[in-house]
Amino acid sequence: MRRLLAACLVSLAPLAAMAQQVTHFTLENGMEVVVIEDRRAPVVTHMVWYRAGSADEEPGVSGVAHFLEHLLFKGTDTLAPGEFSATVARNGGSDNAFTSYDYTAYFQRIAADRLDLVMGMEADRMVNLRLDEADILTERDVIIEERNQRVENSPSALYREQKSALQYLNHRYGVPIIGWRHEMEALGLDDALAYYTRYYAPNNAILVVAGDADPGEVRALAEKHYGVIPANPDLPPRARPQEPPQLAERRMTFRDPRVSQPYVSRSYLAPERDSGAQERAAALTLLAQLLGGGQTAVLTQKLQFESQIAVQVGAWYSGMSLDSTTFDLVVVPAPGVTLAEAEAAMDDVLTGFLETGPDAAHLERIKSQLRAQEIYDRDDASSLARRYGAALTQGLTVADVQAWPDILQAVGAEDIMTAARDVLDRRQSVTGWLMAPEVTQ
CATH class of the missing domain: 3.30.830.10 (Metalloenzyme, LuxS/M16 peptidase-like)
Structure with a gap:
């Protein structure tokens, strides 16, 4: 109800x-x-x-x-x-x-x-x-x-x-x-x-x-x-060292004897939400939901339910960032499946998605869910305070926060595919394996 x-x-x-x-x-x-x-x-x-x-x-x-x-x-x-x-x-x-x-x-x-x-x-x-x-x-x-x-x-x-x-x-x-x-x-x-x-x-x-x-x-x-406190006239400009262009894929393997459940994850450099230009971030937000946001997501359907290669998958994107952020994927393989097999299966699904695009009905369901969640979130004043505070410290405005829900609803399939092709580029990614040390005989 x-x-x-x-x-x-x-x-x-x-x-x-x-x-x-x-x-x-x-x-x-x-x-x-x-x-x-x-x-x-x-x-x-x-x-x-x-x-x-x-x-x-x-x-x-x-x-x-x-x-x-x-x-x-x-x-x-x-x-x-x-x-x-x-x-x-x-x-x-x-x-x-x-x-x-x-x-x-x-x-x-x-x-x-x-x-x-x-x-x-x-x-x-x-x-x-x-x-x-x-x-x-x-x-x-x-x-x-x-x-x-x-x-x-x-x-x-x-x-x-x-x-x-x-x-x-x-x-x-x-x-x-x-x-x-x-x-x-x-x-x-x-x-x-x-x-x-x-x-x-x-x-x-x-x-x-x-x-x-x-x-x-x-x-x-x-x-x-607060009004009686003097401003700091020496407040420095907010300038950080920026990333040089990433031209090659990076990889790492992290081994620890305490690891009981290995997994593979990948992160891609991605644009943040920018004031007055939030459309790319909205497209990436929906892309994350399409790929790994729940039981009907593409990675979940393909890797967990159909091939049973994974016991858990996920995709997420956090556009709330002053500078460039990341788009992330994770696959936890099923027993008997190697990390190499899990990564290869993930890449196969991504390749297929980039060829076919999102299912229209699936996209509309996600939009409806996000729209409903926006209404539920209004019940929590503390959550709203955090939303506005985080936005304003990260370069957005009150108007940007209020425009965001409608921007999400206006995103089309082609917008999502443009963002996907731009961001899901292995040359600007880091792929990592978390695993236990190999057993030596």
């Missing part, structure tokens, strides 16, 4: 016309503000996004963006270490933060009448962070242990890290967000403060408030707390 209702709703109007109430303005000091109104519950999500992530780090201090994210929960001129989160919890809310290649974001979800409180604390730590060597030593141990748990203890994570480094020879996307261990171990107070001073400023930040919030009240509070 829910899906039927969604189908009926989306047939009545373009999704752009159904856009949630969004207000966007900029403070005098350059801080952007987005307010997403959702009055169904007296709750707000308050987020501050910085246009600075791990790809904005200087060479030699990998992991400092994520390190600083941890350090921001230490003390300020007015808050003792740990008091920020304790205050949020005491007022019935929750808070956290996350770091990506292109951004760092901090958020609180709390009762709407506590917005003034959390906004004041977040503005405080934008400029008044206080750190000492003891903070550095303890938190550095924390992030190194986090790397141990998430990367060192996972053959798949180590494999992906090595494969990404092979994909990006010159761009900082080839450096792990958490950092290389040997550089993490050397991170110091000066490294953290240099990154903080350079990037944590209102003219490099986006405030997103979603939920039971009045735009006029949010503007007044934003001017009260």
Whole structure:
């Protein structure tokens, strides 16, 4: 019934016309503000996004963006270490933060009448962070242990890290967000403060408030707390080293005795979503769904159900990226099938798809599913806040976010095939095998 209702709703109007109430303005000091109104519950999500992530780090201090994210929960001129989160919890809310290649974001979800409180604390730590060597030593141990748990203890994570480094020879996307261990171990107070001073400023930040919030009240509070913070006149331009043209296929084999399930994966360099020109990204989004998005996808049908060569397949594309991203495929072979056989079967399916193109009915089903999902996503104000925050830190605009659903619906089969032929080029790919060591007699 829910899906039927969604189908009926989306047939009545373009999704752009159904856009949630969004207000966007900029403070005098350059801080952007987005307010997403959702009055169904007296709750707000308050987020501050910085246009600075791990790809904005200087060479030699990998992991400092994520390190600083941890350090921001230490003390300020007015808050003792740990008091920020304790205050949020005491007022019935929750808070956290996350770091990506292109951004760092901090958020609180709390009762709407506590917005003034959390906004004041977040503005405080934008400029008044206080750190000492003891903070550095303890938190550095924390992030190194986090790397141990998430990367060192996972053959798949180590494999992906090595494969990404092979994909990006010159761009900082080839450096792990958490950092290389040997550089993490050397991170110091000066490294953290240099990154903080350079990037944590209102003219490099986006405030997103979603939920039971009045735009006029949010503007007044934003001017009260953030508007008094001076802009950073020395904010550097966001220029990263770009990838040279990739002229030859790259391959790697990663062996680890802990691997119980081998698999083959391939990533192709692909264009990101660009402001005012999102059509290619939309075509690649649909291509990923056609190839590996669910039980009716081409790779699933051919490799899992028909030939039973694979027990799992996948395809995905993440266009939300400031610079060039990747289009990825993975095939997990069935017992008795070698990685070479699995890769050859994958390539046969791709060759067939490039010759025949998508099934029209399959494409329409995917569009309907994406259209319905867009409606479901409107039920989560926090998810909407993340969508807008991520977009604006990665070069898109509010208008781009609102236009995206209708752009997806306008993509045709020929658009998808043009994108497929352009991106699925082995000369701009990295193919990797994850497997256990060979048994020697």
